[in-house]
Amino acid sequence: GQSLEQPSEVTAVEGAIVQINCTYQTSGFYGLSWYQQHDGGAPTFLSYNALDGLEETGRFSSFLSRSDSYGYLLLQELQMKDSASYFCAVRDTGRRALTFGSGTRLQVQP
Amino acid sequence: DTEVTQTPKHLVMGMTNKKSLKCEQHMGHRAMYWYKQKAKKPPELMFVYSYEKLSINESVPSRFSPECPNSSLLNLHLHALQPEDSALYLCASSQGGTGFNEQFFGPGTRLTVL
Numbered sequence: 272g273q274s275l276e277q278p279s280e281v282t283a284v285e286g287a288i289v290q291i292n293c294t295y296q297t298s299g300f301y302g303l304s305w306y307q308q309h310d311g312g313a314p315t316f317l318s319y320n321a322l323d324g325l326e327e328t329g330r331f332s333s334f335l336s337r338s339d340s341y342g343y344l345l346l347q348e349l350q351m352k353d354s355a356s357y358f359c360a361v362r363d364t365g366r367r368a369l370t371f372g373s374g375t376r377l378q379v380q381p
Numbered sequence: 382d383t384e385v386t387q388t389p390k391h392l393v394m395g396m397t398n399k400k401s402l403k404c405e406q407h408m409g410h411r412a413m414y415w416y417k418q419k420a421k422k423p424p425e426l427m428f429v430y431s432y433e434k435l436s437i438n439e440s441v442p443s444r445f446s447p448e449c450p451n452s453s454l455l456n457l458h459l460h461a462l463q464p465e466d467s468a469l470y471l472c473a474s475s476q477g478g479t480g481f482n483e484q485f486f487g488p489g490t491r492l493t494v495l
Binding site for chain 1: 414421423425431471473483484488489
């Protein structure tokens with residue numbers, strides 16, 4: 272089976288940088304993904320890391336260390352619209368499905 | 382077209398009703414998913430269809446019955462539901478291979494069971 276841990280809540284101010292960590296335990300591993308979900312909305316894909324290192328997409332970056340079973344999502348130049356829940360998700364080898372972490376609720380304050 | 386559509390947006394049903402949720406995508410994705418999401422919780426996988434065949438059933442009660450009529454459509458048939466089944470039901474799709482990690486979600490159907 273799989274289990275993922277991420278903080279339940281994070282608060283930051285506009286313009287700041289925030290890092291949301293995710294540790295995972297899986298019997299196999301086929302990549303770590305990140306999704307954003309605004310209240311009342313659907314999850315939207317942000318990034319995917321299959322290999323160690325940093326992937327950058329605009330203000331968002333995602334990092335993976337497979338040896339530490341650890342990854343993080345880095346959000347820079349925070350904006351009010353970044354207030355949302357962020358989920359990390361893993362896919363086991365041989366399983367065509369994702370398991371989501373419990374989610375981190377990010378609140379951006381003015 | 383990079384959109385997954387779901388109908389209806391909202392559904393209220395009694396415990397004796399039969400209803401269906403519908404999902405459609407025209408991105409050529411060959412994997413489609415049903416998730417259930419309760420408030421302040423992550424999406425919880427229910428079913429996965431891969432190339433129109435059911436590949437994962439996460440021990441979902443038989444009152445939920447999925448159907449994949451073709452590669453673009455996914456239905457979820459509901460019968461004799463319980464009040465605790467009230468939730469947001471999300472449909473998603475993805476490509477195969479590494480694309481399984483990038484799922485496109487529909488807006489969901491908010492279901493209330495009375």
